[in-house]
Amino acid sequence: MIRKLVCGWPLVVAGLMTCPPAHAQTFAIVNAHILSPGPVGEVAHGTIVVRDGVIIAAGANVAAPPSTRVIDAKGARVTPGFVAVNTALGLMEVSSVDGTMDGRSRSPQISAAFDVRYGLNPESTLLPVARLGGVTRAVVMPDFDDSDKQRELPFAGQAAMITLDGGSNILFKPSIGMVIELGEDGGARAGGSRAAEFVQLRTIFDNVRLYRTRKQAYDNAALRELGLSRADLEALIPVVEGRMPLIATVHRAADIRQTLQLARDYHLKLILNGAEEGWRVAREIAGQKVPVLLNPTANIPRSFDLLGATLRNAALLNAAGVDIAISGNDSGHAVRDMRYNAGLAVSHGLPYDAAIRAITLGPSCIFGTDDHIGSIAPGKEADLVIWDGDPLEPLTQPVAIFVDGKEVPLTSRALELRDRYLGASH
Incomplete structure (x- = not known):
């Protein structure tokens, strides 16, 4: 202990x-x-x-x-060293200046194919700020640009893991997950209904399976319209094959259940992000061995999706056997707050050792880098922080x-x- x-x-x-x-x-x-x-x-x-x-x-x-x-x-x-999740480090500088924001796309042809690795800036001034909070690696996730109301593509794109070593090449592991948003905000991009989005997703995964087996027919224009660009169809093949996790931002318990069912039906490797009402379905999440990325400070019902948010979410999910990773308070300037958030979770029932794991080995295991980072052990890369x-x-x-x-x-x-x-x- x-x-x-x-x-x-x-x-x-x-x-x-x-x-x-x-x-x-x-x-x-x-x-x-x-x-x-x-x-x-x-x-x-x-x-x-x-x-x-x-x-x-x-x-x-x-x-x-x-x-x-x-x-x-x-x-x-x-x-x-801490492993931050749900960040935009290397992709943003000033959130109010569009030219410094490289983590989202309005292109009608690029959704799942959008890949954050190509926009990373190793000179970003936010990287040293996060590092001063003990962050040595970070999961960089794309976001949605909703300024174009006509864009109904459901995927934000592909996440990557970076290193905060101060070098010129910060990419550590590319294509570590496909990001999507469900619930109220996700449904708004699918015609205004979360039900429509789940139907849309099932149609997309069916089409990707078809494309995977009929590429020659697709190239010869002998296949029906599949609804996505070739780039997006190719990018989703690892998802439907279970090789790339689907990182689903979802909040309310009912939507979490639907997401778990979707993962079962299509044999997807699933990671839940947010899951403020995850505690209500903790046994189901644990039973399916689905990890959760969360902010344990979320307890204000800013929308109907968050009516059940509680400061005990992290503790209850951990007690049920769910592997959790704790995030900071935003994706850029407050990434380093993750350790404070872990401390808050301890004050609401999360064991101290589980809190340390949720900002080190937990996220590393979730994203498949635990052979290299996340703990102090022989053979691991030496990401170490000495504290006062x-x-x-x-x-x-x-x-x-x-x-x-x-x-x-x-x-x-x-x-x-x-x-x-x-x-x-x-």
């Missing part, structure tokens, strides 16, 4: 500042209070050894190799952040501007 303990911030800083930044070299973090899901678990006084960006040893009875750079954590907590206190407490800050074993700077454009103008005022 992971527990919250107190450690001293000045001691941690003193221990770290004696060493230069690491660049994918061998180093060891000693006297670390390890907080990690998985076999290593919680270790009050442990050591983590990293070589060439990969963790080679971690635990209580681990010694730092000779001639190794040693970082003395002085008892500070060390967690895996409890990572789920708002006042806690990172002391050091490593992505792929490389120490990254604890700065952002916002902090640099602060320091510049604070200096100018004196």
